Amino acid sequence: MGSKVCKARRYFPGPPIQLSPNSAPMKELPVPVLPFDRHGFECNDQSCERLLARMWELHLTACTENVRGVVGSIPATSAIKSNDNEAILKLAAALGLGFDCATPGEIYKVLKLGVHPKSIIFASPIKMPEWMAYAKKSGITHTVFDSSSELKRIKQNWPDARTLIRIRVDSESVYQLGEKFGCDFETEAIPLLNEAAELKIKVVGVAFHVGSVCNSTDSHAAGIRNARSLFDYEASQGREMKIVDIGGGFLSEKTKDIDKVSQLINTSLEEFFPDKNVKIIAEPGRYVCDSSMTLYCSINSVKRIKKDNEYINMIYLNDGIYGTLQFAESWQTVSKFQKQESTNTEEVREKTILWGYSLDSTDRVMKDLTVLLPRCSPLDWLVFPIRGAYSIVFCSTFGCFQQPQIRPVVSKELWLKIKDSRAYQGSEFVESPDISEPFSSSIPPFVTTTSYIESTASLPL
Numbered sequence: 090m091g092s093k094v095c096k097a098r099r100y101f102p103g104p105p106i107q108l109s110p111n112s113a114p115m116k117e118l119p120v121p122v123l124p125f126d127r128h129g130f131e132c133n134d135q136s137c138e139r140l141l142a143r144m145w146e147l148h149l150t151a152c153t154e155n156v157r158g159v160v161g162s163i164p165a166t167s168a169i170k171s172n173d174n175e176a177i178l179k180l181a182a183a184l185g186l187g188f189d190c191a192t193p194g195e196i197y198k199v200l201k202l203g204v205h206p207k208s209i210i211f212a213s214p215i216k217m218p219e220w221m222a223y224a225k226k227s228g229i230t231h232t233v234f235d236s237s238s239e240l241k242r243i244k245q246n247w248p249d250a251r252t253l254i255r256i257r258v259d260s261e262s263v264y265q266l267g268e269k270f271g272c273d274f275e276t277e278a279i280p281l282l283n284e285a286a287e288l289k290i291k292v293v294g295v296a297f298h299v300g301s302v303c304n305s306t307d308s309h310a311a312g313i314r315n316a317r318s319l320f321d322y323e324a325s326q327g328r329e330m331k332i333v334d335i336g337g338g339f340l341s342e343k344t345k346d347i348d349k350v351s352q353l354i355n356t357s358l359e360e361f362f363p364d365k366n367v368k369i370i371a372e373p374g375r376y377v378c379d380s381s382m383t384l385y386c387s388i389n390s391v392k393r394i395k396k397d398n399e400y401i402n403m404i405y406l407n408d409g410i411y412g413t414l415q416f417a418e419s420w421q422t423v424s425k426f427q428k429q430e431s432t433n434t435e436e437v438r439e440k441t442i443l444w445g446y447s448l449d450s451t452d453r454v455m456k457d458l459t460v461l462l463p464r465c466s467p468l469d470w471l472v473f474p475i476r477g478a479y480s481i482v483f484c485s486t487f488g489c490f491q492q493p494q495i496r497p498v499v500s501k502e503l504w505l506k507i508k509d510s511r512a513y514q515g516s517e518f519v520e521s522p523d524i525s526e527p528f529s530s531s532i533p534p535f536v537t538t539t540s541y542i543e544s545t546a547s548l549p550l
Contacts, residue, residue, distance in 0.1 A: 142407035142446075142491070142531040143386045145481065149180050149499040151381040156184065156373070166210060168337050168374030169195055171478040176497040177378055178202060179517075183510035189372045193223040200227060203511050210334070212296070212372070214239060214255050214270050221246040233296050233334075235272045237284055244288045253296040253334055254281060254319065258312040271297065274315045279322055286328060294332025295319050298372070309335055309350060310357040317361035332368045339376040375478035382477030384413060384493075385426060388467050389446060402441045404465055407531075409445015409452045411487040413480040414473070417455040425463050426470040436463035443471075447488050491531045 156165050166187035169178060173195065181188065182204050190196045191213040199209060206228030213220075214235040224232065225247050232247070234240055235255040243250055256278055257271030272278055285292045295316035299308040316333050323330050339350065358369060392403040408414050423443070425436070438461040445452035465471070484492060497518075504518055 143384060143412075143493050145413075145476075145493055145495040146383045146385070147174065147176055147477070147495055147497040148381045148383075149176060149497055150503050152177060152180055152377055153184065153503055155377045155380065156186070165377075166334075166370050166372045167377065168212075168372045169199065170482065171374030172378040172382075172480075173198060173482055174495060175202075176495070177381075179510075179512040180507065182512040183507040187370065189374075193220050196224060196227060196229065206230070210253075210370075212334075216242070218242060218246045221250075225250070231293070231332075234281070234285075235270055237281065240281065240285055240288055240290060243290055248290065251291050251293045252285065253294040253332060254278060254285075254292055255296045255298075256312070256315055256319070258297045258299050258308055258315070274318075278315075278319055282319065282323060282328075283326075286326070292323070292328070292330060294330050294334060294368075296332075296334035296336065298336030299338040307353055308338070310353040312336075313354070313357040313361055320362075320367075331366065332370065333362060334370050334372065337372045337374050337376070339371075339373050378477035380475050380477065382480070384408070384473040384476045384480070386471050386473065388465055388469050388471065390467055391465055399440065402439055402462070402464060403444060404441055404462070404471070405444045405446070406454065406471065407446050408493070409447055409454060411445060411447050411449070411452060411485050412490060413476070413484050413493055414445065414454045415483045416479055417458060421455075421473065421475050423455065423460065423462065424472050424474075425465055426472045438463055446490060489533075491533070494531075 166189045167178070167181040168189040169181075170189075170191055175198075178188075178199060179202060182199075182202050187208045187210065188195075188199045188204060189212045190199060190209055191211075196209060196211070200206060207230055209229050209231075211220075211224045211229055211232040214233050216224075216232070216239070221232075221243065231251045231253065232243070233253045233255045234243060235257075243252065255271050256274045258274075272281055282292060297312040297316070299312065312335060313333065320330050320333075335354070362369065386406050386408045389405040389407050391405070394401055394403060406414075441460045441462040443454040443460060445454055462471075481493065481495075486492075499518055501520065507513070508516075508518075
């Protein structure tokens with residue numbers, strides 16, 4: 090599907106780890122043995138404690154396939170804001186990808202893996218002076234701007250930076266970025282380029298981002314066309330640009346039109362940027378990691394209510410909008426987990442409301458979607474596939490709920506190709522692990538003391 094995207098860009102070498110384009114697809118992994126199969130409950134006459142509230146399965150091989158699919162031979166710059174899990178960052182480093190960082194915290198997280206600072210673009214158009222000082226001291230050379238005020242800050246705090254002008258591109262995206270970031274191509278771009286020249290700030294390229302989950306197939310093509318115009322203007326002024334950053338916004342793997350987007354990007358690049366000396370980079374985030382992660386979530390409680398003359402099941406999850414389920418997209422689904430020994434008998438699906446674990450009345454998952462599920466009990470688990478992007482990164486500590494646990498898995502073929510990378514320290518993956526062993530408890534440790542603070546708030550027995 091995605092193999093058509095930007096294929097065979099002749100002026101870019103492929104990633105250092107080559108995967109055969111004719112290789113068989115990754116084998117379907119078996120349904121994981123979740124801890125509740127054997128160890129999910131510790132029961133006695135007084136209590137029944139579930140050891141695990143939720144867990145994520147991260148398929149690193151799927152990330153690799155998605156990188157190949159969406160950008161082909163174009164060097165990918167991993168937009169780590171979509172998922173900054175260390176396993177994904179190490180994989181990106183091992184594959185030789187660049188990194189799109191938006192904060193000093195993201196820069197630090199990447200640099201401590203051993204990534205070269207020249208592989209990082211500080212892609213925030215609005216940066217505090219302290220942020221620029223940190224990036225400069227860390228050895229990062231490239232950043233972006235979209236306003237006169239940002240140019241002045243760069244002049245004062247990072248005058249030797251190599252910059253890209255970020256332009257706004259109209260699109261039909263679920264999450265629009267144009268109102269917040271990017272200068273107007275028609276009225277602002279050329280004045281900003283001239284101001285940068287007056288301030289002696291080096292502008293080396295054009296960047297744009299069509300917005301997250303872009304549903305318009307021609308938006309990237311429009312951005313590439315406008316970038317060409319700015320390249321030509323700079324050339325007319327005796328100034329040279331070398332980089333086009335086409336950003337992210339690529340449709341999720343499970344949505345349609347990705348082939349059309351791929352074809353338009355290919356055609357536009359060949360038409361407007363045939364020069365071998367112009368470097369094209371992309372910043373896929375959601376596309377790369379969205380389908381690589383699956384959430385397995387246990388059920389806290391179940392209620393059955395009657396509303397508007399129909400019965401509705403209400404499921405109380407051990408996750409929610411304050412956890413990893415803040416966003417639910419139209420292509421994302423949820424299903425009842427079926428154990429390996431379960432029969433294939435299809436259960437009747439009924440209208441269901443999914444509530445999060447907090448006491449907030451707005452903590453409702455997938456509230457804008459019609460959820461149909463079989464009847465469940467607190468012994469059941471729900472499965473949320475395609476949840477790798479913008480999920481774990483939004484997980485908060487509201488209610489002092491524990492962070493989710495993640496189990497990365499990788500194919501042996503891929504591991505043999507990346508294990509010698511400096512990103513990895515020793516043997517970080519175990520072949521044929523004993524997955525029947527339980528995770529550590531999601532319940533905090535008990536506090537034991539005989540000396541308490543005196544209080545008049547003690548409740549009567």
